[in-house]
Amino acid sequence: MPCDSCHLLLLRIPHPSPNAVFPHPSSRPPSPSISQRQVFSGPIVTLKVFEDNVLVREFLEEKGNGRVLVVDGGGSMRCAILGGNPVQQAQNNGWAGIIVNGCIRDVDEINGCDIGVRALGSHPMKANKKGYGEKHVPVNIAGTRICDGEWLYADSDGILISRTEISV
Numbered sequence: 001m002p003c004d005s006c007h008l009l010l011l012r013i014p015h016p017s018p019n020a021v022f023p024h025p026s027s028r029p030p031s032p033s034i035s036q037r038q039v040f041s042g043p044i045v046t047l048k049v050f051e052d053n054v055l056v057r058e059f060l061e062e063k064g065n066g067r068v069l070v071v072d073g074g075g076s077m078r079c080a081i082l083g084g085n086p087v088q089q090a091q092n093n094g095w096a097g098i099i100v101n102g103c104i105r106d107v108d109e110i111n112g113c114d115i116g117v118r119a120l121g122s123h124p125m126k127a128n129k130k131g132y133g134e135k136h137v138p139v140n141i142a143g144t145r146i147c148d149g150e151w152l153y154a155d156s157d158g159i160l161i162s163r164t165e166i167s168v
């Protein structure tokens with residue numbers, strides 16, 4: 001993982017067991033790896049939602065072109081804003097990865113997908129379907145501001161955000 005760029009913001013990643021549900025997520029970045037792909041990177045698309053996954057699904061129905069969807073779900077641990085169906089679709093549509101500041105479900109299905117997925121934990125309940133949320137807005141996850149169009153690099157050590165593309 002690169003670490004010498006002056007444009008680098010660092011998300012520090014603790015080492016929880018996979019799929020662990022943390023006591024309180026607000027100060028933690030999404031960290032357990034919940035898919036077989038550990039290493040992924042790409043230009044970022046941001047999305048801010050709260051306990052609603054309509055916009056998440058809408059994005060992942062688009063062609064991914066190697067992008068990474070960063071979903072700030074407000075750290076909610078009360079339902080899952082990403083499930084197996086959209087992850088499968090994202091994989092087929094060429095998304096490189098999905099970061100969720102919140103919970104996912106269908107962990108076994110997601111584990112079978114070849115796309116990077118990180119989340120705070122898992123939850124069995126599905127999210128609301130009202131379609132509320134904001135696309136392409138700056139988000140703040142675990143103290144790191146992340147903007148649409150920045151670049152994300154994830155590997156087993158953690159997640160880096162860069163304002164520009166960096167060579168890896």
Ligand SMILES: O=C([O-])CC(=O)C(=O)O
Pocket residue numbers: 053082083084085086105106126127
């Ligand atoms: O239905 C949902 O909202 C979540 C889900 O399980 C899926 O998309 O696979």
Ligand SMILES: [Mg+2]
Pocket residue numbers: 083084085106
């Ligand atoms: Mg499902």
